[in-house]
Amino acid sequence: MSEMERFDSPLYRSILRRVNKPARYVGGELNAIDKSRDFFSLSCTERVHFALCFPDLYEIGMSNLAIQVLYSALNCEDYIFCERCFAPDVDLRMLLRENNLPIVSIETMTPLNEFDLIGFSLHYELAYTAVLEMLDLAGIPLYAADRGENDPLVVAGGPIACNLEPMAPFFDLIMLGDGEYQLPNLVHEYRKCKMAKLSNSYFFLQVCSMDGVYVPSFYEPNYKEDGRIDEIKVIEPHAPKKVRKALVRDFDHTPIPKSPIVPNIEVTHDRMVLEIFRGCARGCRFCQAGFTYRPLRERSLGKLVDAAKHLIDVTGYDEIGLLSLSTSDYSHLDDLTRALLPMTEPRHINLSLPSLRLDSFEGDLAERLARIRRAGLTFAPEAGTQRLRDVINKNLTENDIFDAARTAFENGWDRLKLYFMLGLPTETEEDVQAIVDLTMRLLSVWRDIPKERRSKRLMVTVSTSFFIPKPFTPFQWERQISIEAMRAKQKLLANGLSDRRISYRWHDFESSVVEAVLARGDRRLSSVIEHAWRAGAYLDAWHEHFDPDIWTAALSLIPGGTDFYTRERDEDEVFPWEHLDFGVTRHFFERERKLAHDGRVTLPCFDGCAVCGCDLWQTGICLPSSKVRSDTGVRK
């Protein structure tokens, strides 16, 4: 439907007038691509219509760099028209159902079931029910097995693709790893099959050997009597035994979207984004992204500075964010901030450095950050005691924390946010109490600074979430603590953190359990997810929409109860993700787990290779000649 037709429609206008923030659904943003005229003049077999879907609201999806990167990468090709589609908020969802209207793409209002391919970008488990809702609103059969040749193929990818087994029956394909080259390649293969009028099953056979392309129907888990997995059988002879993730080896030459979409409404991260590196060298033992994105690959300083200059000119944003898993580990951070400030300061552009490590927040960097608009500062000690920080391999000392806080206060910061995790392996009551002590001592650090050198007021926000054991981490074998234990720990903190300068926030208990069950779940959970969705679960990552009763009822369908999935796993247990390969070996995780229980740390990749397995790609920090390794003398 053309834009003119769409906005001339009274029905369209009447629906938009009944929903909150209608601009979420109408598109028309700067740099949004509508190539309908040229694209639809291609013959049907020549072109591939791709719906890039995000199973959450527009504001969340448009804050996500993956959407911008994939949208740009796919639309580079004339024969691909990639459009966006986000989950409707509950008001629009209800109106669509009441009026029997399908969910449509943003750019051309095409119903989702008319696309060739539907690709979901998945970032958290609590978005699963929104995937089902979007498929159902589109009139697309939920289960891959129920879909025919005339239905779109449903593909999923994103950071949690490393274990999408609970959702595997709903997807035709799952993409593992970096998507910017892999997804256009997949679409290219799809087009070849489409032009040759070959079936979907032939297409699956063609692509199943590509790095990062996982065809769930080619694998079948067998279960033991006690419910544990016996083996994951490869039922298609041409499929690889293990599916290895796709990896961009030359990250520096990966294109940065030149014309990112600038949303017309305020989104959650409303800024231009520079991805300074991918992967992480730290090895925090709870962090899935820290292992699944390995190895660390940097973009060069020159590329980033050029990109920043360009993005400032073409987007007009008043904030630029440096994106990575640990910003301060960028080997040219000092030079980068020095180069960016003369561009940003005169134009009132804020420079945002999320994911700063405490041990890097010092001297020049802090002063430079203080010169620009001073937003609140967030640090993540994760645990209250040195012992527990060593268990999780956080590699942070108490002095690092106090020095960083002192530097922040002396440079005028008056809002500090601290992140901690509760329920970590080996955690004791003393570790929880230590969070209180640490926070109180931080207040003392502020009080001890002469009044003329610090801000008048201070507000410290302590935020806790509950540890969720994740696949592809050294803690993938660990248990999640019970809700009763969660409640006790949270209560201890709430009582201890009673100071008018401290605000304490915590994550829901029930949703943490759902997340933990799904994170290490297997295919049998697909019926549980479907049950929850049919009972009304939707947009579960939103506190106001998460309904614990619905999920309790759905989880009660699990024969062994939730404990079956939240329990500690046997050392030799076959995981549901055993047939997937993200580079880091199981042997490395086993060794790291043992070190964790011994309270011993592993140094980051900068300080020497810990032989995790990712050197197989021979790129980034894994190259012996890498400039970011300390043994070259460049990076300490």
Place this chain on the structure above:
Amino acid sequence: MTENSGENRLILYFARHGATAWIAHLDNMRLFERAFNRAGWPIAWTEDAFNPRPILVFGLPVGVGIETRRDPVEVTLKNRIDVEPMILCLNRSFPQGIEIVHWEEAPNMKRSLMSLVKAADYRIEAPMIGPAYSLTFGGGRRVIVPWTRKGRTREIDISSRIFETYNIDNDSIEFKGGAGSDLHLRIDLLLDALVRDGKLAPEDALGARIVRKRVHCDFMS
């Protein structure tokens, strides 16, 4: 700001339609700020140390779902510019649907642009809206509607806020209504009244196309 400071104020008139008509006022302001940044306009900033903002003043907030044809926005510039080419550049910087259609040097105003806004011309299109309008407002009838503002509800006569009716067709009406701080006419309340008193179908009221054709400012006051 003084005349010697080199600062220069312009009033730009913008039209918006299509997707951009569904943007709320604060988002619209942000969209303009970004477009000015992209176009390289030397916008002056407030001197607030904590939260400096570019100096842009919209004459009248524009509601969600309302198209405009000539709404004023005042911009303060750090220095004089060659306006015409800069407007071309600015128009290229907007997302599709927004356009500067006219500009003028700001008169030497002692009051803010917002306080000078007195009225606005509207065109509303919906099936059978003309008869509903005549039935509701014909014969100088008072039309009382509840008006809620800052949590307080009072009753007002919105007929007194319609200053002039230009045209009534079966499926469209055009009129001048009060705007700004005095006698502001809320279009949603007008449509509610047409549904209640003029038998306009609720679905048609929701699906109405609303165009603000012009905002009238009294620069002499």
